[in-house]
Amino acid sequence: MKILQSTENERQATPGQAEPAITRVTATVAQVMNLPLDQVLTGMGIRVVESEIDDANFYGGVHIGNGGKVTIFTSPGRDPRVTDTLVRYLIAKTFDLDVADLPAPFGVEYTDITEQARDAWVKAACP
Template identity: 40%
Template sequence: MAKSAISTPMPTVAHLMGAPLSQLVDELRVDIEESSITDAGFTGTAVIAGGEVIIWLPPNRPEVERDLMTRHLIADAFGVDGMPPLPEPYRTTDITRITDDVNRAIREVQA
């Protein structure tokens, strides 16, 4: 897992899994926004910018899915290892490396 670029203290797995979600969001200064993406395969994304974490979740999903994905996306954003695996069909993907590869390829084409 990549080192966190966020200055907020690192949460533990026990705290991420056991604390009320509203408490986690407040303590870790995470913003939750509604995405306009409604594709069934999209379950959310975490964006880290300027030391802040913004979780984008699709609209009209069951509360249990929103809770589950928010906790895992927070763990990913903070670089917390040891989270229990997501149940099928859910998963998270770190696109940082993919984005870096795409940006590098674009620069090479433009050169």
Template identity: 60%
Template sequence: MSISDATDSRQATPGQAEPAITRDSVTVAQIMNLPLDQVLTGLDIQVIESSITDASFAGGVHMGNGQKITVFMPPSRDPFETDCVTRYLIAQALGLDITPLPKPFNVEIVDNTTDLRDAWTRAVSA
């Protein structure tokens, strides 16, 4: 599914209340089109600044106990890039059907924190 092809009839029309965003019913269109703060609040996702400053690190996501999602973003990146990558990582973490990012981005999915640290070390060292 590409973002341009995404349609979501649950989107509010002018003057109509925006439907609640929940993990049970979230769509790629909601993640990509709603204000980011609404997505983060509605899905109980935290975004924090990572200490990884390597230019090849675009961001990471961790799904912890109780399915708590934390997105790690590098410091001092362009706000537009940060917004786009954050939204993409959220969709990936939730297992939604989203078009892969183009090269040079490489998304690696690992299943625990130790593997995640190792993957980041490999990515930054490459």
């Protein structure tokens, strides 16, 4: 896996105008979708990692770890514009911002891996 430090991005502030600050608490859909992606990631404390999952049906996923640390996993070899769009969409969904669902055939699946892992461990430890 490689950590993606930056992405190509054409979104820029109006010359002479400062970009508005973005945080997890104050984020809006407009900010997530329009600010430079690096600024969104830094302001919201999100790390993007290119996964090794090469399944054609996998576009990306989000892991929320201890303390709320957010890591977004992307699939390798995708067009950078597709990755940019997906990362922004996953950020919006993760922070429960008001964005429309992706059109068919795309979909978002929610799982609580921690709960599933805990249940599997309890079943294995207490047969």
